[in-house]
Amino acid sequence: MMARLIIGNDKSKSRIDKNIYGHFSEHLGRCIYEGIWVGKDSTIPNTDGIRNDVAEALRKIKIPVLRWPGGCFADEYHWMDGIGPYEQRPKMVNTHWGGVVENNHFGTHEFMRLCELIGAEPYICGNLGSGTVQEMQQWVEYITFDGESPVSNIRRENGREEPWKLPYFGVGNENWGCGGNMRAEYYADEYRRYATYIRNFGGNKVYKIACGPNTADYHWTEVLMREAGNMMHGLSLHYYTVPGTDWEHKGSAVDFNENGWFETLKKTLFMEELIKRHSAIMDRYDKDKRVALIVDEWGTWYAVEPGTNPGFLYQQNTLRDALVAGINLNIFNNNCDRVRMANIAQMINVLQAVILTEDDKIVLTPTYHVFDMYKVHQDAELLPLMLECDEYRLGEDTLPQISASASVDKDGKVNISLCNLSHEDSADIDCPLSGLSVFKGGMPSSVTGTILTAPVMNAHNTFSDPENIKPTAFTGASLKDGRLTAVLPAMSVTLLTVE
Ligand code: AHR
Numbered sequence: 463m464m465a466r467l468i469i470g471n472d473k474s475k476s477r478i479d480k481n482i483y484g485h486f487s488e489h490l491g492r493c494i495y496e497g498i499w500v501g502k503d504s505t506i507p508n509t510d511g512i513r514n515d516v517a518e519a520l521r522k523i524k525i526p527v528l529r530w531p532g533g534c535f536a537d538e539y540h541w542m543d544g545i546g547p548y549e550q551r552p553k554m555v556n557t558h559w560g561g562v563v564e565n566n567h568f569g570t571h572e573f574m575r576l577c578e579l580i581g582a583e584p585y586i587c588g589n590l591g592s593g594t595v596q597e598m599q600q601w602v603e604y605i606t607f608d609g610e611s612p613v614s615n616i617r618r619e620n621g622r623e624e625p626w627k628l629p630y631f632g633v634g635n636e637n638w639g640c641g642g643n644m645r646a647e648y649y650a651d652e653y654r655r656y657a658t659y660i661r662n663f664g665g666n667k668v669y670k671i672a673c674g675p676n677t678a679d680y681h682w683t684e685v686l687m688r689e690a691g692n693m694m695h696g697l698s699l700h701y702y703t704v705p706g707t708d709w710e711h712k713g714s715a716v717d718f719n720e721n722g723w724f725e726t727l728k729k730t731l732f733m734e735e736l737i738k739r740h741s742a743i744m745d746r747y748d749k750d751k752r753v754a755l756i757v758d759e760w761g762t763w764y765a766v767e768p769g770t771n772p773g774f775l776y777q778q779n780t781l782r783d784a785l786v787a788g789i790n791l792n793i794f795n796n797n798c799d800r801v802r803m804a805n806i807a808q809m810i811n812v813l814q815a816v817i818l819t820e821d822d823k824i825v826l827t828p829t830y831h832v833f834d835m836y837k838v839h840q841d842a843e844l845l846p847l848m849l850e851c852d853e854y855r856l857g858e859d860t861l862p863q864i865s866a867s868a869s870v871d872k873d874g875k876v877n878i879s880l881c882n883l884s885h886e887d888s889a890d891i892d893c894p895l896s897g898l899s900v901f902k903g904g905m906p907s908s909v910t911g912t913i914l915t916a917p918v919m920n921a922h923n924t925f926s927d928p929e930n931i932k933p934t935a936f937t938g939a940s941l942k943d944g945r946l947t948a949v950l951p952a953m954s955v956t957l958l959t960v961e
Contacts, residue, residue: 465851465864467893469876471900478869480526480840481803482794483833484585486759488533489568490559490812491774497810497819498576499568506822510575511567515824516810519817520580523833524840527630528582529758529805530573534558534640536632537591541601544569545620558640560773570605574626583629585758585805590634590656590673591642599659602631606666630669630803632758633657636700637673638682646685649673653690671756674698675740683740687747696756696803699740702763702813703730703786715764715777716920720885723782723919723953724856726762727883730786731861733760734793741800754802757794761807761814761829762786775812779827780922781931781953783814784914787832788865788881788955791839795867795879798844806833818925825923831914831933835957838877842869845876845900854884863889864950870900876960882950885919889950895960896944905944906960911936915954 487493500506500513507514531539535558543552544566551566577584586605588598600613605628607614614625633656635641637649644652653672660668672690674697675682686697705713705726713722740755747753762783763775770776787806794801806829810817816830845868853860865881876898882889897904913936921931939948939958950956 464890464892465849467866467878467891468848469868469893469895469898470846470848471898476799476844478795478798478839478842478844479802482791482798482801483525483837483840484527484529484803484805485525485582485809485816486529486533486805486807487809488812489531489535489539489556489564490533490808491771491776492811492819493808494568497817499572501567509579511572512576512579516817516819517576517579519824519826519830520809523816523830524837525580525582526840527585527803527805528577528580528809529585529587529632532587532635533759534636536587536635537589537593537637537641539589540593540597541570541604542597545571545616560771571620571622574605584626585630585632586628587632587635588656590637590652591640595656595659598633598656599661602628602660602668603663607663609663625664625666627666628668630671631660632671632673632698633660634673636676638676638679641673646682647689650686650689653686654693657693669695671696671698671758674700674756677701678736678739680739680743683743687744687753691747691753694753696754697744698756698758699736700759701733701736701757702759702761702807704763705729706765712763712765715762715767716780716922718782718920720856720919723885724859724861726782727785727789728859728861730789733790737793737797737801741797744800751800755800757801757804759807760790760804763813777813778922779815779818779829780920781828781914781916782919784828784832784955785881785883785953786814787829788836788879789883791832791836792865792867792879792881795839795844795869820925823925825925825928827923828914828921828931832955835912835914835933835955836879838871838875838957838959839867839869839879842871842877844869851889854887863887864891874900874961876900876906878958878960880950880956880958882952882954884952886952888952891946891948891950893946894944895946901961906941906946909939909941909946909958909960911939911948911956911958913951913954913956915951919953
């Protein structure tokens, strides 16, 4: 059957917050060190110690917000170890991630510089699990206070006269697990205590994000909204797509067949149900949707690349990951009335990375290309859509064959992102567009497109073949009498722009 896509006229429903296209970078494996930070004396071209090639690639995809320093690392991190002259910064052991030595050379000043260089807003996650209230309070004060205080004076001694803006702050990470193994009831009280001391200085307004549920822990959401909902701006949600029988037996990133393809896409589609069910609980306490659901860790998690440190979570990234990215971003777009930030895990060299590095070389992954294609949705108005499509069947199991979302940007261009999940069937799309008030005279006049696809499902880029899979112009769409039709190849992510 032909897939029918009906786009509604009601463009005022919700804005797709650009922060849905956010990223996450943790002191884990080679994300920060090697991936971002090479130090000022490196032979790899850098600006103040930050790789130029990586910064340039990140600027291109317009990363709106960057979360740091963890993850599980955040609840072991003591920010004062990461300021001042490098030779005086104490070393620590990164117990969570490989037991390696952390020399603290990448700290607050370096993170803020990174954000400036790539044009992202900072989202810092504080230490509630093993840190004090005073420590958390003073971190925000160190960064944002323009007056005289012991910590703001230390900032000046460290070479930064003006305070920075710090728009987003997380009050702990996964406090149901690595962040202290707390019960929801206990964390809710701790959240209230710590959040009390996160102050707004000068014109800086901190948007406070509470640790939210692990996957389908609906009890956590209920308790947090009931006990602390009025003291937070956002509640986080973590959900990873983990193919394989269990955490101990995860599937490979590259070596998989159609079962691994199907299983991964099925698991990733669970994100929709999670968002709907957590949102329904939030609606009972916050019908006006003041509190955002912040999906600040999401993405694929496979077995590590053979021969690499198991604590470094380094994995390849294939066309399958491009589909995972496209599907999740469509889900976030379509639920943007509640989901107002998401941060893929993680930006470089860890889990579903957009960039991989090896010495002075970089590779842009298929996931990078999806973020590049979808950036047109950032801050655009969501267009509601109704989709009727075939089932994608494998054995007895089925999934919808198509995932889609649509928005209209400030210039009146309509962008439609479409994923064809099937590993073998193309999909015919029919989309009546005449009468849509976003077009002059209610009639669209042109369509252009970009597609990411490949002949094999595990197509990926390597350091010796970095452009094996990359977007190309899409010529399979046409417009006639206000009707958009397209043929989407199997295993593809497509972005159509209609004006
Ligand atoms: O992203 C890797 C880890 O996954 C993070 O440190 C933690 O928050 C989550 O369990």
